[in-house]
Amino acid sequence: MHLEGSLRAEAVCALGAKHGVPVSVEEVLQRYAYGNFLEFIETFKWVSSLLREPEDYGLALRDLGEQLLAQRVVYAEVTLSVGVMLLRHQSPEKNFEAILGAAESFVERGLRINFVFDAVRQFGASAAMRVVEAAEQCASRAIVAFGIGGDELSVPAVEFRSVYERAATVGLHRLMHAGEIGGPQEIRNAIELLGVERIGHGIGAVHDPELMRMLADRGIPLEVCPQSNIRTGALARQLGVTEAQIEQHPLPVLLRRGVPIVLSTDDPAMFHTSLAAEYENARRMGLREEELIHVVRMGFDHAFSSVPA
Numbered sequence: 328m329h330l331e332g333s334l335r336a337e338a339v340c341a342l343g344a345k346h347g348v349p350v351s352v353e354e355v356l357q358r359y360a361y362g363n364f365l366e367f368i369e370t371f372k373w374v375s376s377l378l379r380e381p382e383d384y385g386l387a388l389r390d391l392g393e394q395l396l397a398q399r400v401v402y403a404e405v406t407l408s409v410g411v412m413l414l415r416h417q418s419p420e421k422n423f424e425a426i427l428g429a430a431e432s433f434v435e436r437g438l439r440i441n442f443v444f445d446a447v448r449q450f451g452a453s454a455a456m457r458v459v460e461a462a463e464q465c466a467s468r469a470i471v472a473f474g475i476g477g478d479e480l481s482v483p484a485v486e487f488r489s490v491y492e493r494a495a496t497v498g499l500h501r502l503m504h505a506g507e508i509g510g511p512q513e514i515r516n517a518i519e520l521l522g523v524e525r526i527g528h529g530i531g532a533v534h535d536p537e538l539m540r541m542l543a544d545r546g547i548p549l550e551v552c553p554q555s556n557i558r559t560g561a562l563a564r565q566l567g568v569t570e571a572q573i574e575q576h577p578l579p580v581l582l583r584r585g586v587p588i589v590l591s592t593d594d595p596a597m598f599h600t601s602l603a604a605e606y607e608n609a610r611r612m613g614l615r616e617e618e619l620i621h622v623v624r625m626g627f628d629h630a631f632s633s634v635p636a
């Protein structure tokens with residue numbers, strides 16, 4: 328899940344007021360409704376634009392921590408759009424210090440959070456390299472992975488080769504959003520060219536039985552975010568229809584082919600979802616109770632940190 332996408336309307340209003348761009352809860356909720364993927368990206372950018380100072384990031388993390396605790400989450404890996412911080416000439420180190428300080432306050436309440444430093448695909452390879460360097464400079468064990476999100480159809484995966492090599496060298500796990508709106512080849516490229524260990528979304532794999540077999544054999548999980556796929560139109564796009572229903576989601580097919588699944592919320596506030604709601608979505612897709620329990624287990628198995636279950 329993304330920190331920026333977890334900001335509830337009330338928190339967005341508080342940030343807006345603080346920075347002299349007042350906005351009402353209704354306006355935020357209006358912006359949290361999208362016709363397509365690009366509209367969603369625009370809203371994500373708008374919310375990110377209100378995160379201007381390290382304390383703003385601390386506020387965001389506290390808001391997220393409370394949401395996670397309310398769902399009895401004990402461990403989360405939270406993605407930070409460090410690529411956007413750098414674009415805005417912010418200091419990732421200072422922002423991360425505030426985020427980490429906020430995260431530490433949740434440990435004694437039973438919630439542990441680790442972090443993914445995320446680059447934006449359409450910003451290109453040298454911008455992505457600066458995200459890896461920022462992770463190095465922060466030098467924190469709480470940063471467990473490097474990833475790339477954004478528009479997967481913009482810059483070819485191969486261009487990020489040296490970025491992922493560097494990430495591996497400095498001890499970061501490797502992630503990438505692929506197969507969200509793109510096809511199976513985007514997922515293959517991420518794995519084969521970049522050594523990616525966990526795929527963001529990856530629902531495009533359903534078009535390719537051989538790829539599903541490879542994911543199953545190698546134990547490479549897909550971070551599946553059903554509600555996000557509905558709200559951004561990604562599922563409709565994958566299915567070639569104008570509007571998709573949650574019951575049409577490929578999660579059951581992927582699961583029954585043995586593909587590891589990490590059920591996730593992506594941007595819970597922006598997509599009006601929660602982890603509990605995603606399990607309810609999975610149930611509506613026809614997953615049996617033992618399958619739902621299996622999915623919970625896989626979340627723990629594929630965490631980039633040993634989690635006391």
Ligand SMILES: [Zn+2]
Nearest residue numbers: 476504527593
């Ligand atoms: Zn995402």
